Amino acid sequence: MAGTGTAHLRDRDDALLRVEDLVVEFHAAGGKRVHAVSGISLDLLEGETLGLVGESGCGKSTTGRAIMQLPPPTSGSVSFEGEELTALHGDDLRRIRPRMQMIFQDPISSLNPRRKVGDIVSEGLDIWEIGDKASRREKVDAMLGTVGLDPEAARGRRPHEFSGGQCQRISIARAVITEPKLIICDEPVSALDVSVQAQILNLLEDMKAEYQLTLVFIAHDLAVVKNISDRVAVMYLGKFCEVGPPDQLYARPMHPYTAALLAAIPVPDPDVQADNADVLGGEIPSPTDPPSGCRFRTRCPRAQERCAEEEPMLRELAPGQFVACHFPLEAGEEIEFRTTAA
């Protein structure tokens, strides 16, 4: 399976975001290099939501931050509204920031505990001196109301006086107030309670509609990703396995890893037997020393010699669905996984 491969990119001049061959590597202790992201390409049309899903260590969060140039990737191209971001530095790069925002996973950690909520939300406007004090205050109040908080009550308080869900709403307000085109959501609901997750997901959908946003939604929860995305990309150890429309992809996964993920999800239905589920065994290899060829081959029950020698490229195997695998699943094929460690 490979991220190298651009077959899934749509050749559109008006793509809002186009990422090609993104590589993020950094140094770890002992002189090793961590290959966090190894050659990802993706594109995003205006108004789309791309879901980036995978388990921990797959590089999805790193991808999000690399797109934001926080910090810039090791190599690769990130083109936003036609501008090549990796070529921008200093003030040029800062200039485009209001158009590209981010929401983080930990609602508490993403807000400065010493600042008042009103100031936090107003930060984007303050930095760029948009409007005068009065108009900024109005905008902040309006935004707080839109995300479901009472401006009078919220404005003067500090983050620790709010719950996790409310903090996340404040984060959303902060991100949207500068009217960005693109928002990278890095696991925005993972740290929230179940019933609050639904509130925030609905809120994101509403905000997206009202402010014509384009989202990259990074998460490890497949059901959440399916619910909010127009297109889903499955990542493993720094590369893409499979890209496609969610309904289709989930109904008929073609990559063994996608199938493994889907099989592992506990379904809230007692008739679905969980204890006999075939479960993907083994551990994820270290990103400092990824397997050759297809990175998933060490845990894949279908791996052959070819998988070690040749890295699979993304190919379109169904309309709109791209798979990077030498031996993808056929329609309706069930896959059995080893249940003991590799």
Next chain:
Amino acid sequence: MTGTTIPGTTAPAASDTIVDTPPERADAPLLEVDDVSTWFASDRGRVRAVDGVSFTLERGKTLGIVGESGSGKTVLSRSIMGLLPKRGVARQGSIKFEGTEIGNLGPRAMRRYWGSHMAMVFQDPMTSLNPVMKIGKQITESIHTHLDVTRDFANELAVSLLSSVRVPDPERRMDEYPHQLSGGLRQRVCIAVALAAGPQLLLADEPTTALDVTVQAQVLDLLEAQQRERFMALVLVTHDLGVVAGRTDDVVVMYAGQIVEEAPTATLFENMKMPYTEALLRSIPKLGQPSHTRLAAIPGRPPDLVSPPSGCRFAERCAYVQDRCREEQPPLLPADTPDHRFRCWFPVGTPEGRAALERNRAANVPTALALDGEA
């Protein structure tokens, strides 16, 4: 597993000095929790984190405790284990383990039970293990505390425990430190430590929440296998209804410190009566739903436990709410299905419930609209 035996399931081979095991009465359930309440002092007043909880658990069975933050599920599990802070906490009610009252015991007395009779696995394996102690030592420490055995025997036992929790290459792992292991492996080690002295009851407090989904499945399978082998009772505390659905015999749903519904698992999902349970299930995105399905989010937040509302605690957020709900708190009432109790005046799937929902829909009550996904 190697040839060594595991205490608690068969007669121990190498030692004849074991921790005193209280006589097992065949008729008494393993764990009996009766009207347990736990209060904390906070700077806003007394918080009743657990309010009048009762249930029983037999050996070999799995109980799921489902709830969100503030539901009291974690406090409940720690109350059972006796792992609460000393000052500023008050407890009431009875907790009986194998017929003996343990609810009023202090830590010194509870130490007889911890490890050898009841054990706990926590959410974050990284902070549950001592980062500066080798894995092997952490397991054998647990063994030596409860069993009078030689060092070699303890080491062998530790290795066999590691392989029984499916840690690959167990001999090598004995000499490794926690940070050298992945999250899933660490959690297995925690389970091994917990099971080292062969407890009859294992409490797992969100054991897989911090883990990836494929690892989660592995660890849950492991817990289940261990439970079967050792004929243990297992309490699974979680917020994930999916986890509960596949792996528990009975479920208890907690909200704002109270049990709001309890039933055998299959019954709960097929015949749920409590609107909270229904709303919770409706608000989760499901794999089977098409993309962009509007989620039926439960509006509002859990109530303030310092001064909880006088009526039903879920009333503010309930789609079926009526005046009676705000005035009178419903007690736990039995349902038509066996072993099923719930706490609601206008339950789901009953004529009164349906009528209440219709009335609310017609009056455009926001919570009712939210249930239909229109909020």
Next chain:
Amino acid sequence: MPTREQPDALRDFVDEAAGHGMPVDAGTIEIAAVETGPEIKARRKGLGVGGWLALAWMAFVVLGAILAPYIGLDDPKESITAIARKGPLSDYGSAPGHLLGGDFNGRDMLARLLWGGRVTLVVSTAAVLLGFVLGGALGLLGGYFRGRTDTVVSMVLDVFLSIPAVILALALVTILRTQPGEGGQPGLDPELALILALGIVSIPVLGRITRASTLSWSEREFVLAAKAQGAKHRRILFREVLPNVLPAMYSIALLGIAVAIVAEGTLSILGASVEPDTPTWGNMIAVGRQYINRAPHIVFEPALMIFFTVLALNMLGDVVRSRFDVREGGL
């Protein structure tokens, strides 16, 4: 003594129910002894008995120092033979009204203590202020920018830290100040030299604390969010990072003042402080040592002043730390 520290996991699950942090400590199980909300509230928001006493003491010392010239004390440099080496409460005969006795030259102890407080406090506070600003700046820069900046900053701080503080201070004072006597090298006033010396010595500690605190706060996502919004580094440093780092710095600074007071005493004994004619608590001890058998009060009175002041500062440092420990609500 009840501790406010508790492991995070415990605190989290208590918060889950309580919605707020609360002090919990190890004690016997008392099912009946659950404190009510208002009691805890008072204990937490207030300074506590110790805190109030500390504040009172510091107020007394500071006010005494400020008002010394105006409250009709005896001249601290004037000798009154009658009270020389007479301890407190002894019979003075011809010169009544000297509460704390006289020193070896007959100078009034009370006056000298209060005047001495001026120099001691000014010197130690100014020194720590110097360290606060310079050390703080270094620590902020190193902790925020990391990389090469941090390597340089750490090296500077480590070098300073590895020189024994007393020796460094001694050397600096000697170099910087005007040598006493004729034909000595010109330089700074002894007080200024002391301030500079003690200030420089206190840079590394404040620097390290600031750096450690900055390192951890800079990793927080709200800093990343500020960068994502296009804030310049200066804005982020002053608006996002510094306000969170200041509490740690404050509490160390208060402790630092205490240390500086003691250090001044040490330097006095080594002969590197101000002229003994001008009193400081430190040099009063230094010169009074030889009379410790005959007139112990000469040494013990300033020693007690130092002791209580240091104790008070430590307590206030603790209070500052816990007051500013903003509880971040759990989910």
